[in-house]
Amino acid sequence: xxxxxxxxxxxxxxxxxxxxxxxxxxxxxxxxxxxxxxxxxxxxxxxxxxxxxxxxxxxxxxxxxxxxxxxxxxxxxxxxxxxxxxxxxxxxxxxxxxxxxxxxxxxxxxxxxxx
Numbered sequence: 001x002x003x004x005x006x007x008x009x010x011x012x013x014x015x016x017x018x019x020x021x022x023x024x025x026x027x028x029x030x031x032x033x034x035x036x037x038x039x040x041x042x043x044x045x046x047x048x049x050x051x052x053x054x055x056x057x058x059x060x061x062x063x064x065x066x067x068x069x070x071x072x073x074x075x076x077x078x079x080x081x082x083x084x085x086x087x088x089x090x091x092x093x094x095x096x097x098x099x100x101x102x103x104x105x106x107x108x109x110x111x112x113x114x115x
Contacts, residue, residue, distance in 0.1 A: 018043070023087040029078045037075055044074055044094070051102060066102045073101025 022043060028036035041048075052066035077094035085093070 019087050022090060026078050026081055026087065026090060029075065030081075037078075040074055040078055041071055044070075044098075047091075047095075048074070048098065051098065055102060069101045069104070070098045073098040076101070 021039070025036040025039040025043070029040060048067045048070040049063075051070060052063045056062035056066055074094055074097065077090075077097035080097075081090055081093055
């Protein structure tokens with residue numbers, strides 16, 4: 001099953017303004033801006049939902065857990081994205097971080113404290 005990495009791939013829209021918004025969001029998130037994290041979440045929501053549905057099916061609780069783990073992976077990728085790379089590469093750069101975060105089982109402390 002092919003999963004679109006962005007909404008532009010689904011709708012076929014030009015991506016120049018979205019690349020600028022994504023670039024600004026990644027740079028701001030690296031500096032610690034929480035609102036930029038929300039912008040990243042909105043831009044990648046479609047991808048997160050598709051990947052979670054692929055893994056959890058129709059189980060809503062597991063779906064929500066996987067989406068939250070995917071957001072953590074997305075934020076980790078934004079922190080580690082190299083500045084010298086073009087922002088168009090960020091979607092491919094972030095995908096392994098998102099998938100790895102979704103595939104990891106919760107740690108002992110998370111299970112213990114319900115995090």
